[in-house]
Amino acid sequence: MNKQRLLSGHETELLTNEELQKASKDLVMYKSGLVRILPDGWLYPAIATRYLDRIYNMELRSDDVLIMTFPKCGTTWMQEILWAMIRNPDLDPSNEEIKEPLWVRSLDVGIDMLFDNYKLAKNGMNSIAEKFSRVCPGKKKEDGMAIQIVENQPSPRVIKTHFPLDLLHKDLLKKCKVVYVARNPKDMMVSFYHYIRVAKGGSYQGSLEKFAREVMRGEIPYCPYWPHVLQAWRQRDNPNLYFTTYEDMKDDIMGELRKVNKFLGKNLTEEQLKKIAEFTSFSSMKTRGEPIDKAFYIEDIWQKEGGMFRKGIKGDWKNHFSPKLNQEMDQWISDNVKDTGLNFKFGN
Structure with missing residues (x-):
């Protein structure tokens, strides 16, 4: 896989x-290696280049809603909120989709690239493969199961992505809506570290401090963090992008639900929103169980660490950071938010 230019205008570099x-x-490494996408330096499994142009060219619908985040920034929480508001606002238990894992109900459109991983290649995609066979008969898995499932989903679609704005179609914000969730970088770092330790696709062996410095240098897949967040932040006044934070959701979930309701033009009642707030609360989601296949993570460590729904709090970084790491993070944050107007809440 040599250098290539993507439809987004970016150049790739193995x-x-x-x-x-x-x-x-x-x-744990990917069979095809890793690729850096320039100029920002996005780091992904190299096989991502097989899917990015197809995702860029995906036909967008006016009622599509994309949930976009950097990993471990409140994705699953907002994903469930959007699915409920858009696909099942009355939380009808007979709804067929509600019986599916969340990661199948509103797919990560780029998830196929993860299955190039040595530990995930065999059985890390069971529920996605089953749905692919059902809704895309005769189609080829190597063309991307997620993108083809999404292409065949009925409207309105809720689509998840960890890709940044500039890798998606240039007219994305003219054609559909994006809900972007950011999280203070310190809590993101702790959550990302725990996840990459227990996910088979990561199985990270280093310390939190080593991981944090690698993230700050952009050496971990899905990095760099700042261009991802700032691209969305600069679009915060675009009428088709709603920018919020995990901390704002924790502080006032009903207030956020009202804002999302208005942004989506759903006109849900206060009673519907209250029920959705309960349905998507940390305790309710944890009780319903893991939103992804067991084959995706190392089960004994996953259970010991608390699974996908580990703590669901703000300020957990204070229990993990050394004074030195905290100082380095403060400098990293200060250097990147300077003159942007972006501020984060770091306390409980």
Whole structure:
């Protein structure tokens, strides 16, 4: 896989063997290696280049809603909120979709790239493969199961992505709506670290401090963090993008639900919103169980760490950061939010 130019205008660059060897000391690697997408330096499994142009060209519908986040920033919470508001506002238990895992109900359109991972290639995609066979008969898995499922889903669609705005179609915000959720970088770092330790696709072996410094340098897949957040932040006044934070959701979930309701033009009642707030509360979602296949994570560590719904609090970073790491993070944050107007809440 040589250098190539994507439809988004970005150029791709495979990591060298030396870079891959360094990364593989702590991470389970991808069979095709890793690719850096320039100029921002997005780091993904190299097989992502097979899907990115197709995702860029995906036919968008006026009633599509994309949930967009950097990993571990409140994605699953907002994903469930949007699915409920758009696909099942009365929370009808007979709704067929509600019986599916959340990650199948509103798919991550780029998830196929993860199945190039050595530990996930065999059985990390069971529920997605089953749905693909059902809704895309005769189609080829290698063309991307997620994108083809999404293409065949009825409207209105709720689509998840961890890709940044500039890797998606240039007319995205003219054609449909995007809900972007950010999270203070310190709590994101702790949550991302716990997840990448227990996910088979990561199985990260290093310490939190090592991981945090690698994220700050953009050496972990899905990084860099700041261009992802700031691209959305600069579009916060676009009428088709709603920018919120995990902390704002924790502080006033009903207030956020009212704003999302208005943004989507759903006209849901206060009673419907209250029921959705309960349905998507941390305790309710944890009780319903994991939103992804067990084959996706290392079960004994996953259960020990609390699973996908680990704590659901603000300010957990204070229980994990050394003074030195906190100082480095403060500088990293200050350097990147300077003159942007973006502020985060870091306390409980």
